[in-house]
Amino acid sequence: MNRLTQVLAAAAAALAIGAGATYAVVDRVSHVAEPNPPGDRVRAAIAGVRDDHVYVADDGRSMLSTAGEHHLQQVIGKRRLPVYVVVWQPSRNAGYDHYIEAAEQIVAGLPAPATVVLWQGPEDSTVQTSEDYRIVEEDGIHDEPSYLGDADKRLTEWVDALPDRPLEPWDRFDYYGGTGGGIAFALVIGVPSLVGLWIVIGIVRRITGRRFRNVGFGS
Amino acid sequence: MRGIPADTPAANSVDGLAATLRKDPVLVSPLFGNGHTTQVRAGFHHLIDDAGFPVYVVMTTAPAGLQAGRPADELATLLHTRLGDGVYLISLDATGYSSTERTFGDGLPSTSVVYSTNTKMTGDSGGFNKSVSQAGSFARDLDVMIANGKITRKDYDSYATSQVWRSPPEWDPVGPEPPTTGDYVAKGGLTFVLVAGAVFLVLRNLMRWRETANPGRVAAAKKRREQAALANAAPDLAGLRRQVETELTAVAARLGSDAGAPSDERAQGSYDNARRLLERTGDTERDLLDLVGALVLTRIAGRALEPRGRKQSRLYRACFFDPRHGEGTRRRSVPVAEATLAVPCCPACAEARAADLTPLTVRRGRRRVPYYETAGVWASTGFGAFVDDLWQEVGDDLRERRR
Numbered sequence: 201m202n203r204l205t206q207v208l209a210a211a212a213a214a215l216a217i218g219a220g221a222t223y224a225v226v227d228r229v230s231h232v233a234e235p236n237p238p239g240d241r242v243r244a245a246i247a248g249v250r251d252d253h254v255y256v257a258d259d260g261r262s263m264l265s266t267a268g269e270h271h272l273q274q275v276i277g278k279r280r281l282p283v284y285v286v287v288w289q290p291s292r293n294a295g296y297d298h299y300i301e302a303a304e305q306i307v308a309g310l311p312a313p314a315t316v317v318l319w320q321g322p323e324d325s326t327v328q329t330s331e332d333y334r335i336v337e338e339d340g341i342h343d344e345p346s347y348l349g350d351a352d353k354r355l356t357e358w359v360d361a362l363p364d365r366p367l368e369p370w371d372r373f374d375y376y377g378g379t380g381g382g383i384a385f386a387l388v389i390g391v392p393s394l395v396g397l398w399i400v401i402g403i404v405r406r407i408t409g410r411r412f413r414n415v416g417f418g419s
Numbered sequence: 420m421r422g423i424p425a426d427t428p429a430a431n432s433v434d435g436l437a438a439t440l441r442k443d444p445v446l447v448s449p450l451f452g453n454g455h456t457t458q459v460r461a462g463f464h465h466l467i468d469d470a471g472f473p474v475y476v477v478m479t480t481a482p483a484g485l486q487a488g489r490p491a492d493e494l495a496t497l498l499h500t501r502l503g504d505g506v507y508l509i510s511l512d513a514t515g516y517s518s519t520e521r522t523f524g525d526g527l528p529s530t531s532v533v534y535s536t537n538t539k540m541t542g543d544s545g546g547f548n549k550s551v552s553q554a555g556s557f558a559r560d561l562d563v564m565i566a567n568g569k570i571t572r573k574d575y576d577s578y579a580t581s582q583v584w585r586s587p588p589e590w591d592p593v594g595p596e597p598p599t600t601g602d603y604v605a606k607g608g609l610t611f612v613l614v615a616g617a618v619f620l621v622l623r624n625l626m627r628w629r630e631t632a633n634p635g636r637v638a639a640a641k642k643r644r645e646q647a648a649l650a651n652a653a654p655d656l657a658g659l660r661r662q663v664e665t666e667l668t669a670v671a672a673r674l675g676s677d678a679g680a681p682s683d684e685r686a687q688g689s690y691d692n693a694r695r696l697l698e699r700t701g702d703t704e705r706d707l708l709d710l711v712g713a714l715v716l717t718r719i720a721g722r723a724l725e726p727r728g729r730k731q732s733r734l735y736r737a738c739f740f741d742p743r744h745g746e747g748t749r750r751r752s753v754p755v756a757e758a759t760l761a762v763p764c765c766p767a768c769a770e771a772r773a774a775d776l777t778p779l780t781v782r783r784g785r786r787r788v789p790y791y792e793t794a795g796v797w798a799s800t801g802f803g804a805f806v807d808d809l810w811q812e813v814g815d816d817l818r819e820r821r822r
Contacts, residue, residue: 210622218615225610229598236588239454259450259480288450289480291513293553295454297590331597374599382604390612397617401624409633414624416631 238305239295241288245302246309249284249316253277257288263321268352275359282314282367283359287351290320303328313367317355322347334370336363433494436482437501444475450513451478453552458583462558470565472527473505476557481511491519499523506564508557518553520560528564536563540575555584642767646744646777656702659710659743666717667693673724688810689720695817708781708790708797715742715802716810738765739791739804741779747804762804 238246241257248255253276256264264272264287276283286306296302303318303326310316312330319325327344329335335343345358376382402412411417439446445463449456467474475498481490495507504524511517520530537543537560551559559578563570578584670690693716700706700713715737722735738744739753739762747763754760768776780787791798796816803809 206626207623210619210626213622214615214619217618218611221614222607222611226603226607229602229606232597236590239587240452240456241449241454244449257449259448289513291450292515293451293453293478293510293513294449295452295587297587298592300592301590372596372599374601376599376601376605378599378601379604382601382606383608385601385605386608386612390609390616393613394616394620397620401620405624405631409636410631414627414631416627417633 235305235308236296236301238302238309241291241294242296242302242305242309245286245288245306249286249306250310253281253283254285255287257286260288260319263287263289263319264351268350271352272355272359275356279364281359281362281364283317283362284310284314285317285319285355287319290324299324300326300328315367317345317358319347319351319355329367332370332372333367335366336368338363341366431483433482433484433497434501436477436494437498440475440477440498440502444473446475446477446479447554448479450480451510451554453554453583454587455583459554459558462583463554463561466558466561466565470506470561473503474561475502475505475507475509477507477509477511478554478557479511480513485511489517489519491517492521495519495521495523506561508561510553510557516553518557520557522564528567530560530564532568533560533563536568536570536575540572550579550586552584552586555579555581555586558584636770639767639770642765643771643775643777646741646767647775649741649743649777654704654707656704656707656710659707659714660697660700660702663693663697663710663713663717666714666721667697670717670720670724673721683723685808685810686720686723688808688814689716689723692810692813692817693717693720696813699817704782708779708795711742711779712797712802712813716813718746719803719809734803734807736763736804737802738768739763739801740765740768740776740789742802743779744768760805762801 245255245257252273254264254269254272256266256269269287272285276285284306286303290299294302296305299318299320303316306318307314307316307328307330310330313333315327315329315333315335317325317327325344325347327335335341341361341363342358345354347354374381376385401414405414406412436446444467445460447456447460447463452459463474463476467476477494477498481494485493491509491511494511495509498507498509499505499521504527505522506527507519507521507523509519509521520533522528522530555578559575562574562578566574667690670686674686674690693713696709696713696716700709715735718737719735722733736747738747744765744767747765749764749766749769750761751764751769752759752761778789778791781790781793783793791801796812800806800809800812806812
């Protein structure tokens with residue numbers, strides 16, 4: 201095997217093994233842990249808002265009357281807004297660890313883009329949007345309603361202030377800065393590491409009586 | 420209601436609640452159902468069926484009319500007056516930890532067995548374990564009461580592992596986040612650079628590993644292997660004698676033609692003593708050192724007869740470790756007795772590790788020892804390593820031996 205053939209064979213093997221390792225790492229990176237499965241209370245809320253956008257649990261009826269529920273349905277439905285409202289009492293015994301987790305589970309169960317208002321009263325209420333979307337940032341638009349006071353009035357005020365397309369795509373923070381940053385990171389870390397490996401190999405070569413560089417004594 | 424067990428009709432009064440419990444002693448709202456309300460209700464029914472005493476489970480919002488202080492205890496008391504003796508498990512607060520377990524009536528299990536069992540199992544009298552939900556805690560305590568404290572560890576711990584009774588998994592506020600483009604490029608790219616680069620470097624070195632070896636070291640290693648074989652094999656005394664005679668014949672021829680040269684005395688003396696050694700030795704192993712000495716003297720004589728030039732000024736010194744290795748063109752330190760001496764040696768011995776040296780050995784009792792650890796002229800002179808006029812030392816020794 202002449203020198204050129206050796207180099208080509210080593211390069212081919214390096215490319216093949218490198219590509220295999222890269223495929224394995226990318227596959228691992230793309231595997232995201234599944235979120236906790238929703239319990240029956242959350243599943244009922246998803247089913248409850250899917251068609252008419254407003255769901256009031258039996259335990260939440262004291263916070264939003266049937267008339268208020270119908271009014272909100274009309275306000276949201278008239279403009280076909282991707283807004284969903286769930287009203288229930290807070291609980292730590294309903295199958296989720298935190299009320300924001302419950303809101304995330306509800307919005308994940310709805311077609312994107314969607315935003316869910318989980319109304320539990322003045323303290324533990326929240327608004328969650330579909331992954332990679334957020335409420336548009338404009339003057340006069342709040343990313344969540346005030347949770348103090350009558351739920352029907354407060355929610356109507358907030359919904360009325362929303363534009364017709366209240367959600368916009370949102371690029372999440374990319375730690376590596378996108379494609380260019382990722383390539384730069386790979387080179388900045390990878391190349392010095394290879395130089396280190398080259399030095400280690402050179403030291404081994406010296407210990408075994410060879411020249412530091414990969415050349416023979418006739419070179 | 421869609422996809423959820425029908426909520427218990429909110430009993431807005433204690434009387435309404437009591438009426439509901441007479442029909443079904445298990446009243447669990449989805450607010451308390453741990454995400455598995457149907458299974459939780461079924462689990463309580465299963466336990467109550469085995470109990471043999473009345474049990475009422477109330478996990479719902481509080482009915483109207485209770486005092487603010489301890490509503491769960493107050494409700495237990497009010498229900499007792501309406502439903503009679505039994506075990507009452509009541510929780511009215513879905514966001515707090517306010518609940519009660521009460522036993523009314525003789526012959527019913529005391530809640531003290533729950534406390535003692537929980538203390539034994541968890542070290543906490545309340546059996547507090549964040550891995551068990553409120554419903555799971557009630558069910559486990561009821562199980563303990565039914566078993567009168569004789570619950571197995573496995574059964575007790577099962578409430579913390581069963582999906583129906585355990586607490587939901589801990590929520591991670593920041594995850595799981597789907598990967599970004601940068602995640603893919605950075606981690607995939609780094610992997611490719613490192614793995615492909617490392618494979619290429621290693622393969623290229625492996626492919627040329629033999630080709631790039633130091634030829635001098637390769638030759639020395641080969642020589643060492645040959646010398647090790649020589650040291651381990653039985654000495655070929657007859658062959659050694661033939662080699663000495665051949666070289667001695669050549670020296671004799673040159674002695675005749677080089678008469679009058681300045682090195683005559685060393686050449687002649689070395690030749691004569693080599694000849695004497697050959698004449699008085701046989702081919703047994705005890706003659707080995709004398710035969711090797713004859714070889715060294717022959718080569719000293721030969722070197723002395725060489726024409727003036729590069730080697731003429733240099734006295735022939737054999738490899739200290741084994742003169743059969745050849746001329747000692749290099750030097751290395753070696754511990755001899757209590758001293759460390761710099762001795763001439765062949766290139767292979769010069770580069771060998773101390774453990775790899777293969778010195779000329781002689782039999783001493785059952786074992787073999789290096790010749791320089793024995794007594795005699797060869798050990799004291801190191802076959803010429805320590806003296807310039809080996810022929811004289813050998814001549815004196817031969818005269819001594821004759822006496």
